[in-house]
Amino acid sequence: MSLLERVRTPDGSGQPGASGLPGRSGSTVRSRSERERRWSAGRGPQRRPSRALLLALVLASTSLMVLDRTGGEDSPLEPARRVVGEALGPVETGATAVVRPFASIPEWFRTQGSLRDDLDALEAENSLLRGELATAGLDANRLAEYDGLTRTAEDLGHTLVPARVVGVGPAQSFSSTVTLDAGSQAGLAPDMTVVNNDGLVGRVLRVTSTTATVVLVIDSESTVGARAGESMEVGFLRGRGSFGDGGRLDLELVDDQSVPARDDNVVTWGSDAGAPYLSGIPVGRVTQVYSSLRDTSQRAVVEPFVDFSSLDLVGVIVPAGTDSDRAVIDAEGELR
Numbered sequence: 132m133s134l135l136e137r138v139r140t141p142d143g144s145g146q147p148g149a150s151g152l153p154g155r156s157g158s159t160v161r162s163r164s165e166r167e168r169r170w171s172a173g174r175g176p177q178r179r180p181s182r183a184l185l186l187a188l189v190l191a192s193t194s195l196m197v198l199d200r201t202g203g204e205d206s207p208l209e210p211a212r213r214v215v216g217e218a219l220g221p222v223e224t225g226a227t228a229v230v231r232p233f234a235s236i237p238e239w240f241r242t243q244g245s246l247r248d249d250l251d252a253l254e255a256e257n258s259l260l261r262g263e264l265a266t267a268g269l270d271a272n273r274l275a276e277y278d279g280l281t282r283t284a285e286d287l288g289h290t291l292v293p294a295r296v297v298g299v300g301p302a303q304s305f306s307s308t309v310t311l312d313a314g315s316q317a318g319l320a321p322d323m324t325v326v327n328n329d330g331l332v333g334r335v336l337r338v339t340s341t342t343a344t345v346v347l348v349i350d351s352e353s354t355v356g357a358r359a360g361e362s363m364e365v366g367f368l369r370g371r372g373s374f375g376d377g378g379r380l381d382l383e384l385v386d387d388q389s390v391p392a393r394d395d396n397v398v399t400w401g402s403d404a405g406a407p408y409l410s411g412i413p414v415g416r417v418t419q420v421y422s423s424l425r426d427t428s429q430r431a432v433v434e435p436f437v438d439f440s441s442l443d444l445v446g447v448i449v450p451a452g453t454d455s456d457r458a459v460i461d462a463e464g465e466l467r
Contacts, residue, residue, distance in 0.1 A: 279328020
């Protein structure tokens with residue numbers, strides 16, 4: 132038998148088996164094909180739920196919602212809801228406790244930024260309040276001095292230019308002087324009388340455009356004509372050159388026979404044309420009286436009404452209608 136005849140199939144077709152391999156029978160191939168068809172039929176294509184099933188689910192859900200809404204606390208679903216709540220409640224609580232720290236991190240940063248802004252605002256406000264508190268006494272004192280100057284202008288019947296003391300120190304041959312923050316632009320000139328709400332301060336020595344130097348009545352080189360007591364006996368006041376408690380004045384009366392009394396008030400005698408001192412300005416009060424038998428003279432110690440160790444606001448007496456770079460207090464006690 133030839134080689135070609137050996138490989139022919141038993142059915143005489145002369146074709147190889149379905150498997151493509153020699154010696155395999157057609158029955159074996161058919162049985163495998165049948166198994167594959169049965170397996171494929173078992174899997175089959177997935178079918179979608181029917182419309183009837185979907186409609187039934189929708190009706191059931193609707194019925195449950197209606198029953199739950201109309202039943203209130205007696206709802207037939209309440210026991211089931213309670214059971215679910217008891218079962219899931221601890222889980223929700225635990226999950227919330229775990230998640231809360233992480234969820235609150237952004238809010239923590241926002242809160243910290245807001246608190247920092249609030250803290251900065253409060254610190255600025257506290258600084259402002261501390262500054263206002265620190266200057267409250269000074270402001271109150273200056274307001275009182277302004278009120279005193281208006282009364283002084285009205286009592287004396289003269290116009291005053293208000294000025295502040297900005298410096299203390301010697302000038303020229305005088306040891307007791309102060310510098311004011313007002314000068315010729317404010318209407319000041321040499322030999323003008325300077326007062327405050329208590330009494331006589333001194334006289335203007337010299338001026339610049341914006342400042343003025345004032346010789347105080349307590350200067351050792353200062354001499355002021357004065358009148359003492361109700362008798363109005365005249366004399367001369369001389370300073371001792373000391374501030375504070377030592378800032379006293381010595382009064383020597385022209386009439387050696389006149390003896391001033393303790394607690395007599397002393398006012399200015401006045402100068403020619405009112406320069407450098409106007410008349411009738413309060414100076415101080417007699418505290419002691421000394422008599423010299425050898426010189427047959429009387430000397431009195433006068434305590435000034437003005438506290439020269441705490442000078443701040445003063446008024447310079449100027450002629451009415453004086454042009455000034457600041458508000459002046461007229462003879463009626465009004466600012467103009």
